[in-house]
Amino acid sequence: MTLQTMHRVDARGxxxxxxxxxxxxxxxxxxxxxxxxxxxxxxxxxxxxxxWSRTTGHQLVEQSVEDGxxxxxxxxx
Amino acid sequence: MSVVTPAPPITPPLPEPAATPAVEAPTxxxxxxxxxxxxxxxxxxxxxxxxxxxxxxxxxxxIFLTFWGFYPLVRPGVRITGHNWMQKMLSVMNRPGxxxxxxxxxxxxxxxxxxxxxxxxxxxxxxxxxxxxxxRAMGVRLIPCQMTMDMFGLSREDLIDGLDEPAGAATVLEKxxxxxxxxxx
Numbered sequence: 001m002t003l004q005t006m007h008r009v010d011a012r013g014x015x016x017x018x019x020x021x022x023x024x025x026x027x028x029x030x031x032x033x034x035x036x037x038x039x040x041x042x043x044x045x046x047x048x049x050x051x052w053s054r055t056t057g058h059q060l061v062e063q064s065v066e067d068g069x070x071x072x073x074x075x076x077x
Numbered sequence: 078m079s080v081v082t083p084a085p086p087i088t089p090p091l092p093e094p095a096a097t098p099a100v101e102a103p104t105x106x107x108x109x110x111x112x113x114x115x116x117x118x119x120x121x122x123x124x125x126x127x128x129x130x131x132x133x134x135x136x137x138x139x140i141f142l143t144f145w146g147f148y149p150l151v152r153p154g155v156r157i158t159g160h161n162w163m164q165k166m167l168s169v170m171n172r173p174g175x176x177x178x179x180x181x182x183x184x185x186x187x188x189x190x191x192x193x194x195x196x197x198x199x200x201x202x203x204x205x206x207x208x209x210x211x212x213r214a215m216g217v218r219l220i221p222c223q224m225t226m227d228m229f230g231l232s233r234e235d236l237i238d239g240l241d242e243p244a245g246a247a248t249v250l251e252k253x254x255x256x257x258x259x260x261x262x
Contacts, residue, residue, distance in 0.1 A: 014201045017203075018203055020133045021130070021132075021133045021215070023133070024133035024134070025133075027156060028243070044202075052133070053079075056135045069206055
C-alpha cells in the first residue's frame, strides 16, 4: 500500500547529511501527526532514516525503493 | 513404613530483592560538543557533516573552534589578518576562510582540495561553506576561542556573523564535566 502524503522533501541527488538535514527542517513545518514523504537517491539513507527516526521519535511508517529512488514516509511526533 | 522427610536446603533462600534497584537507567545524550582544533579541509568538512547531522537529529550542538580550527570563522574576503608582521605572515601562509582550507596530505598546491570539491559537486556532497551556513541556520553554536584570537591577532570584525561570545577552555570543560559527549577533532 502506498500512503498518500501532502508534504514532500525531494533530496534526490543529495549526499549525506543533506537528506536528513532537509527532512529535519521540513518536519518542523508540518503539524504533529501528519505525514512527510522523502525521496532520496543516497543508498546510505536506508539505514540513516531508521536511525534518525529512532533518535528523534518521528515514526518511519513506510519505506520502499523503486528505480534507485528511496522513498520514506515519516509521521511527525 | 518409613517417613521421608525432605532434606533441608543446603543454601539459605535468597533474600528478597530490594524494592528499587540502585542502578540508574542510562540517560540519552541530548547535547554534543565538538572541539575543532584542526584547520585541515578533511577534518573541518567531517566536523560540519557530523554537526549538521546531530542538529538534524535533535541534539544541541556546540563547536569550539581553536588554534588552526579557528581560520574557517574568518569572514570571506578577509585576506591578511593580525596586528604584527608575524601574525600577518601566518595568515599569508594559512589563507583564512572556510573556502580556502587545505588538505593535511596530498594538498599539491591546492590541486587536492580542488579535486575534492569537484568530486563533491558531482556527487551532491555539500561543500564546507554550505554546511557552515546550514549549521548556523540550524542553531549550531560556534564558540570562538579567545586565546586563539589573541594569538593570531584576530578581531571580531574579521569574523563571520552569528558566533557565540569568545570563550576559553573552562567553558568547554564545564560541558564535559557535566557529561556532554565531546569529540576532539
